[in-house]
Amino acid sequence: xxxxxxxxWTYGSTLVLDGVHVHAAGNRVLGLIGPNGSxxxxxxxxxxxxxxxxxxxxxxxxxxxxxxxxxxxxRRLAVVxxxxxxxxxxTVGEMVLLGRGPHLSTFQRTSARDHxxxxxxxxxxxxxxxxxRPFAALSGGERQRVLIARAxxxxxxxxxxxxxxxxxxxxxxxxxxxxVRTLETCSVVVLHDLNLAARYCDDLVLLGDGGVVAAxxxxxxxDPAVLEPVYGIGIHRVELDGHLHLLFRPEGATA
Numbered sequence: 001x002x003x004x005x006x007x008x009w010t011y012g013s014t015l016v017l018d019g020v021h022v023h024a025a026g027n028r029v030l031g032l033i034g035p036n037g038s039x040x041x042x043x044x045x046x047x048x049x050x051x052x053x054x055x056x057x058x059x060x061x062x063x064x065x066x067x068x069x070x071x072x073x074x075r076r077l078a079v080v081x082x083x084x085x086x087x088x089x090x091t092v093g094e095m096v097l098l099g100r101g102p103h104l105s106t107f108q109r110t111s112a113r114d115h116x117x118x119x120x121x122x123x124x125x126x127x128x129x130x131x132x133r134p135f136a137a138l139s140g141g142e143r144q145r146v147l148i149a150r151a152x153x154x155x156x157x158x159x160x161x162x163x164x165x166x167x168x169x170x171x172x173x174x175x176x177x178x179x180v181r182t183l184e185t186c187s188v189v190v191l192h193d194l195n196l197a198a199r200y201c202d203d204l205v206l207l208g209d210g211g212v213v214a215a216x217x218x219x220x221x222x223d224p225a226v227l228e229p230v231y232g233i234g235i236h237r238v239e240l241d242g243h244l245h246l247l248f249r250p251e252g253a254t255a
Contacts, residue, residue, distance in 0.1 A: 001026050001186055002047055002158060006056030009042050016042050018210040019055065024158075024203075029180060029187045031201035031218070033194060035231055038207040040190045041162050047188060048079050048160050060158065074102035078156035080147050082163050092138070092146050093131040096121055099153030121152035124179060126172070140167035148176060152183075161189045165196060174199075198222050198244040206230060219244060 004022040008015070016039040024030040024047075032040045045051040047058055049065050058065040060076055068076070078099070088095070099121070100114040122128045125145040130138065135146060144167050151159060159180065165173040173193075177200040180187050191197045197204060197218065204221040206214040208230040214221045222244060224235040234249035 034207035
């Protein structure tokens with residue numbers, strides 16, 4: 001469980017988040033959605049401690065995040081951020097093994113068990129064949145899958161992902177998010193694609209104008225009456241094969 005109570009953040013004179021409350025329950029996937037600039041990534045960074053809110057508090061399973069030792073934080077929280085560069089000499093296998101760091105004492109070398117866990121993590125994201133390749137030589141989509149494998153190798157109880165489907169083709173978008181749903185973790189994911197959010201998130205937090213516009217089960221938040229004022233676009237909601245789908249109609253469109 002991850003909770004945020006009254007957290008805020010300002011970039012210069014721009015207030016991005018103001019007194020935001022969030023609750024991410026165990027064994028569920030919470031999606032953070034909202035227009036560009038609504039503070040999704042900023043909120044995620046507050047939830048894993050990369051940013052420290054000047055107000056309120058973030059808690060992990062009832063413990064204040066800012067009071068947890070670094071190693072304990074890493075054992076509880078695994079983070080996948082958007083990858084912008086590949087400037088490293090590590091191979092893919094070595095990159096994934098970094099996820100075992102929180103479970104090793106100082107100067108302790110990785111064991112056969114650590115290597116097995118890392119190999120299985122690569123298999124789960126469909127990247128076992130990349131193990132010997134240089135991480136820097138991978139495409140953006142391949143790097144994203146490897147970073148998710150590193151998070152899986154970490155075996156944390158909470159998983160936080162910033163646009164994990166970025167650079168992935170349609171098949172792997174669905175495979176990665178389907179994988180996230182199978183994990184016995186508290187997962188928080190930033191998503192732009194509302195249809196992916198509808199299919200794979202249990203709960204949603206819709207951000208806009210510096211705060212939470214709506215929060216709750218995905219089916220309740222993905223209501224056109226709630227979404228249209230925030231996104232500024234016409235939205236039609238349909239059910240197909242037991243799944244919710246959203247169709248978008250820009251202003252002035254006739255078809």
